[in-house]
Amino acid sequence: MAAADGGEVSAILRDLESLKASKSEIELRISALEARLQEINLQQPNGAVSNGSCAPLPSSVDSGYGHDLSPQMIYRYSRQLLLPSFGVQAQSKLLKSSILVVGAGGLGSPALLYLAACGVGHLGIIDHDVVELNNMHRQIIHTERFIGQPKVRSAAAACRSINSTIQVVEYQEPLRTSNALEIMSKYDIIVDATDNAPSRYMISDCCVVLGKPLVSGAALGFEGQLTVYNYNGGPCYRCLFPTPPPTTACQRCSDSGVLGVVPGIIGCLQALEAIKIAGEVGEPLSGRMLLLDSLSGRIRIVKIRGRSLQCVACGENTTFSKLQFREFDYENFTQSPLTPSPLKLNLLQADSRINTKEYKEKIDDGKAHVLIDVRPEHHFKIVSLPNSLNIPLPSLEARLPEISLALKENEENRGVNSELYVVCRRGNDSQRAVQSLHKLGFTSARDIIGGLEAWARDVDPNFPTY
Template sequence: MASNNVSEIMTEIETLKSTKSQIETRISLLESQLHHLQNISTSDKLNNNNCNDNPQVNFENGLTTDQIYRYSRHLLLPSFGVQAQAKLLKSSILVIGAGGLGSPALLYLAACGAGKIGIVDHDVVEMNNLQRQIIHSEAYIGRPKVESAAAACRAINSTVEIVEHKEAFRTSNALEIMSQYGLVIDATDNAPSRYMINDCCVVLGKPLISGAALGLEGQLTVYNYNGGPCYRCLFPTPPPTTACQRCADSGVLGVVPFVIGCLQALKAINVASGIGEPLSGRLLLLDALSGRIRIVKIRGRSSQCQSCGDTAAMTKQQFQSFDYEKFTETSLSTSPQKLNLLPTRARISSKEYSEKIEKGEPHVLVDVRPAHHYNIVSLPNSINIPLSSLEKSLPDLPTALREEVENKSLVNGSGASLYVICRRGNDSQRAVEQLHKLGYTTAKDIIGGLESWATDIDPTFPTY
């Protein structure tokens, strides 16, 4: 009876939570619409009060009464002023990615008065985005990032044209999307996207503001600007896949992409307004741990570049047929990589492992994640031997297996099994391959790792 009551209560709680989330989402949407209408109403009143004959009259400097008031702090700057603001108001900027880099870039471009802003993203808002992707809110969890980002930009400045591209940026649509804009901000975080966006900019003659943030470091430069180098000039061949890390795998301090994203907006304003010195031919490096920013000179445009070279310049047809995933050996998908290195006999599912625990099977579970991952969360009774130090720590395994045999009082001839787990089931396979070579031929990895355990066995187990 008590069990049934608990189940009913939990069901009701989940139902109420779902209803609460729907109500909060609706409130947020209505508030955004109300704010938008209030902004329009305020703008109309200002124009009517100041220019009774023509509410949209332009002064000799080309700005309206509302624009002069809204952007007055820009206009007061001798080095920026009316001319730069007028150019910015006529600009069109494409931001590819509405994540950690795109969030601050979009917010400031909208606030500063970029005339037209395009947002490209096919992903949805997740809770673990909110630590760094400040353009999104809890009310938009589960909804498209483009919708969330567009609503935030319109709430800041209803006079800016926001264009939503709820799709992945691919060779099949890149030329059509990018051709609508004057310059591009690359706010993505993977190698194939960087090469693809660069090549598309070169083909269409668009300046590219490129930023990156990972861990506690960030970098920024401007490609394909006034005869400057493009991305391929610096990196004609892609880095090894082991060097192509993403925030989802290696982590990032939330404020780092914020800083780089703000600087991307700044450089976009430099290019669009014609004021200031864009970072063409130079690279800005941020070290958040020490608080240092360095700017280094990078090599210039390469005449042999496959993308912008004198004789090997890429055409539209070549761009559309180029396989960027094959070229970089990296997937464009944001989904975690899933390796399949081992034969079926060397792997077990999280459900099978759970059943072995219930039956009391003697075994040792080795968690091969780095120590700081292991400190976040781990399965009971597991031992941490990071993959990077597996061979060095090999002498610890016989001791652990022997102690397990003694603890379970096994009869002679019986032994303890050896299982390996990691975050997603990739490093555990690499570890098992090593163990097999080192003589532990019965070692098996747990398919899908701790994420599989959380999904299939224990929904309360934390994921990260």
């Protein structure tokens, strides 16, 4: 058989890519048509459903077996029905329940999959974000073919694929005080799968105003936690945290990292708590908090303080109303943004800063300089600019002699004065470092605006980001 030439190989590759693209498009159309058919089936005979609303579940029908489960339902949920403490009664309640999951990320992914699989009648998903490649290691509800598409669309398709008999409602928008009351009032139980302080306060306050139980989870690094708020006289989020923690203590996965399986564990447990509440089984984690330390393999359940009579949201003399909720500024209250946009500080004058393109010109012109990278050492090991010196910000003052030596050696080797630049991941810590250096005598130090992310965006598109 004759060997294929380069032209034939190129043609095969083109055809292969074309077929893959067509396959993805067809799969998306199939998912959309199946979802539409499901909506039509659920709407009969109760009429049309407006966008973003919960259609009534089909009326209970006596199957002749002493309950309202059809033969298909019995077979689908048989392993749950076999549990004496769950059985037909809890399954029927679950099928009639409605649960809203706020966030389709690391926590929301497993929570949504298990809630759909276990038979929650109405499942709402709210998220304004799109699927990205760096979501894949933990947000297991999404697949690569949905990269660039809305997370709610991806999550809803996965839920419908695993259980076509439930209703899944998509809200492709951020949850705000302007829409939270309307959306959350349609559901029996709320699952908070967000990762920021203003959202936690807002969701909790809204649950208090509406009288909804809240299943709250969090995961960061190798640790996670879980509790149930505003349930059976238990505390709300404000009862435990009347004053927001400092912004330096409010880390997100995008800043501090997270082992993918950790939010998976907490998300599964969130689904479990929501199912227990909906099915009225077991002992939900109200007044108690589960703490996970994944590295040591330890899980602890600790008692948390009860409902505070002085709580602004749920206390005895509270006047917190729907109107006050709508007007409350949660971003100002927590000093944190609702959206996960990176922090952008502006601490320095223009003459103490240089953009990445200007710095690239310095390199190309062979200008004598020293580049200090003030990221943590484990960040530096991921990726760095050539010839940069890693001195993490906390150790900057203690390592000033190294900076002085680097500048001196550079000047001796090049025979000219050496310039000093500072870089970090996003251009925030580098500004702090330059401020410190100016106070310590290095008055010519300059910050590289936007850090390595700006370098990747504006200078070298192949430079890795994380």
